[in-house]
Amino acid sequence: xxxxxxxxxxxxxxxxxxxxxxxxxxxxxxxxxxxxxxxxxxxxxxxxxxxxxxxxxxxxxxxxxxxxxxxxxxxxxxxxxxxxxxxxxxxxxxxxxxxxxxxxxxxxxxxxxxxxxxxxxxxxxxxxxxxxxxxxxxxxxxxxxxxxxxxxxxxxxxxxxxxxxxxxxxxxxxxxxxxxxxxxxxxxxxxxxxxxxxxxxxxxxxxxxxxxxxxxxxxxxxxxxxxxxxxxxxxxxxxxxxxxxxxxxxxxxxxxxxxxxxxxxxxxxxxxxxxxxxxxxxxxxxxxxxxxxxxxxxxxxxxxxxxxxxxxxxxxxxxxxxxxxxxxxxxxxxxxxxxxxxxxxxxxxxxxxxxxxxxxxxxxxxxxxxxxxxxxxxxxxxxxxxxxxxxxxxxxxxxxxxxxxxxxxxxxxxxxxxxxxxxxxxxxxxxxxxxxxxxxxxxxxxxxxxxxxxxxxxxxxxxxxxxxxxxxxxxxxxxxxxxxxxxxxxxxxxxxxxxxxxxxxxxxxxxxx
Numbered sequence: 001x002x003x004x005x006x007x008x009x010x011x012x013x014x015x016x017x018x019x020x021x022x023x024x025x026x027x028x029x030x031x032x033x034x035x036x037x038x039x040x041x042x043x044x045x046x047x048x049x050x051x052x053x054x055x056x057x058x059x060x061x062x063x064x065x066x067x068x069x070x071x072x073x074x075x076x077x078x079x080x081x082x083x084x085x086x087x088x089x090x091x092x093x094x095x096x097x098x099x100x101x102x103x104x105x106x107x108x109x110x111x112x113x114x115x116x117x118x119x120x121x122x123x124x125x126x127x128x129x130x131x132x133x134x135x136x137x138x139x140x141x142x143x144x145x146x147x148x149x150x151x152x153x154x155x156x157x158x159x160x161x162x163x164x165x166x167x168x169x170x171x172x173x174x175x176x177x178x179x180x181x182x183x184x185x186x187x188x189x190x191x192x193x194x195x196x197x198x199x200x201x202x203x204x205x206x207x208x209x210x211x212x213x214x215x216x217x218x219x220x221x222x223x224x225x226x227x228x229x230x231x232x233x234x235x236x237x238x239x240x241x242x243x244x245x246x247x248x249x250x251x252x253x254x255x256x257x258x259x260x261x262x263x264x265x266x267x268x269x270x271x272x273x274x275x276x277x278x279x280x281x282x283x284x285x286x287x288x289x290x291x292x293x294x295x296x297x298x299x300x301x302x303x304x305x306x307x308x309x310x311x312x313x314x315x316x317x318x319x320x321x322x323x324x325x326x327x328x329x330x331x332x333x334x335x336x337x338x339x340x341x342x343x344x345x346x347x348x349x350x351x352x353x354x355x356x357x358x359x360x361x362x363x364x365x366x367x368x369x370x371x372x373x374x375x376x377x378x379x380x381x382x383x384x385x386x387x388x389x390x391x392x393x394x395x396x397x398x399x400x401x402x403x404x405x406x407x408x409x410x411x412x413x414x415x416x417x418x419x420x421x422x423x424x425x426x427x428x429x430x431x432x433x434x435x436x437x438x439x440x441x442x443x444x445x446x447x448x449x450x451x452x453x454x455x456x457x458x459x460x461x462x463x464x465x466x467x468x469x470x471x472x473x474x475x476x477x478x479x480x481x482x483x484x485x486x487x488x489x490x491x492x493x494x495x496x497x498x499x500x501x502x503x504x505x506x507x508x509x510x511x512x513x
Contacts, residue, residue, distance in 0.1 A: 025055045027166070029162065030416070032162035033470050034155050034158065035152060035153055035154050035338050035469060036143065036144045037142050038133060038470050039052040040139055041139060041141040042139050043085070052141070054090070057093040058096045059165055061101070062097035062100050062170040062172075063097070063165035064103075065103045066101050066169060066170040067160060068127055069102060073126050073127065073147050075102050076123075077129055078125050078127070079106065079116075079130070079131070080108045080112075080113075080119070082134075083212045084133070084138065087141065090131050091107075091131045097170075098129070101170060101176065102173030102175040103127075106119065106179045107179065111212075112274030112374075113130045113144055114371060114373035114374070114375065115274075117149070117150055119181065119184045121149060122187055127147040127148075129143050129145050132272065134272045134275075135211070135248075135273075136243070138238050150369055150371040154340045189220050192220060193223040193224050198225050198386035199389075200385060202225070202265045202385060203265050204228055204229070204382075205264045206218050206229065207267060208232055208270050209243060209270075209272070210238075210241065211244030212235070212273055213233075213244070213274040214232070215233075217268070217270055218233055220379075221268075221375075221379075221382075224382060226382065229258065231258045231267075241254065243272070244270065244271050244272040246269035247358050247407070249510065251269050255268075256286060259281070263282075265385070265393070266281055266282060266393050274373070276358060276360050287397055288405060288407070289359040289360075289361070290311065290314070290315035290405075293361060294322060294325075294355075295396055296381070297309050298324045300352055300353055301328040301352075305329055307331075307353075308350065309332045310332075310342055310345055310346055310353075310355075310362075311354065311356070312341075312342065314337055314356065314358070315334070315356065317403070317456065317460055317462055318400065319332040319334075321460075335450065336450055341451075343371060343372070352367065357477065359374065404480045404483060404486070406476070408476075409477065409507055410471070410474070410476075411476065411498065411507065421474070422452055425465055426453045428501075429444075429447055440457055440461060440463070440486075444456070445457060453466070459482050461479070461480035463477070465497070
């Protein structure tokens, strides 16, 4: 099962101690989300009550072990944790449950989510459980899980796991063991950077919001020849400056200011667990991840003709009309937002790469192993710039057709209500489309309901309303290839729909409508 290059130490004793005071299990059912688990764990002095405790986490581990055995999958799993102050104790409790259920645990320690995914391949282990709440505020915890690399759980698997745990179906099993893996970071870094030392000298800002990526990203980018300026890379689980979320305005502002201050060629911003990457050019302009994806898709399709790409429903409509992709016979498919959905769909249709507006980029063979990795994204951007030594990222970006897009906008909506609300909004648009009605002043030409409702009108302007998969929010995005005013017409029309269904109103944002 193990590669001889992997250093492990076996020890099980630490994980067989009794739970403190045999505490009662606490698990909030709503923490089992569409494709991972997220709970408010809290911290000393937190006013919000906890949604899960250590006994609950142990139950999650036992339930996951039971589910793996039920499916007839080899009972071996990679486990890692992010830098939050309580993540190690969460992981320890999770491992206790996994071992009690007969799992062979391979603990890679403090890690990024893509390091855990990589370890599945390096160790030839089918399953993964990464303890992280990604970019969520301090106090949140969670687990990203899968039992078939490179895929992670989707709604069906999460519902099955939830049922096993809440109905107390998990049974103990023999054969559990613990293995401490010592050198995954070294192997992961070598795999990412092998053969990639670029002659073009790039000065890059690396912003990490004091998240886990700050421990790894600067060193890896230096290995490919980058001159790295570190911004908020020191680990601090309190996230004192801003949450490590490259899709959010505070981190984007820090990236833009730093790239101008230090005269860098570009800036990368990584989320809390390193599976997403945001980008700013040398002028300090944030380039949304879907547009970075379109630039990368152009680069990839030149070398790999007739490639298929996946993009999420939040992403730019330019993918469908791009003349460069068309010249290379590339095809593009819009799919559900969410790393688990995208990874699964990539495998089904053998897509070369996939892109999400949130900053997840997925590279499939021969470019990668099929999972999302923020550092692999940054290296791909550097490789693209190395292939165009006389052009800046800003210049490459200006070669794309113009469009006027919003950032991702979030409207608070209760977890127990958001899906029903979106379903009613889908029905509203379906009836309007069928009747030939107008929206935002024009006839609807396309309605995608694979993940929320994405409505496109005659001039190519579109808007999306969907339920967030990991927070109690609705999500809205709009874009127009015509003008800012047409984008704002779409936003005003969407705002009217939100009011009509009692969902509140769109939030203010920079450059708003």
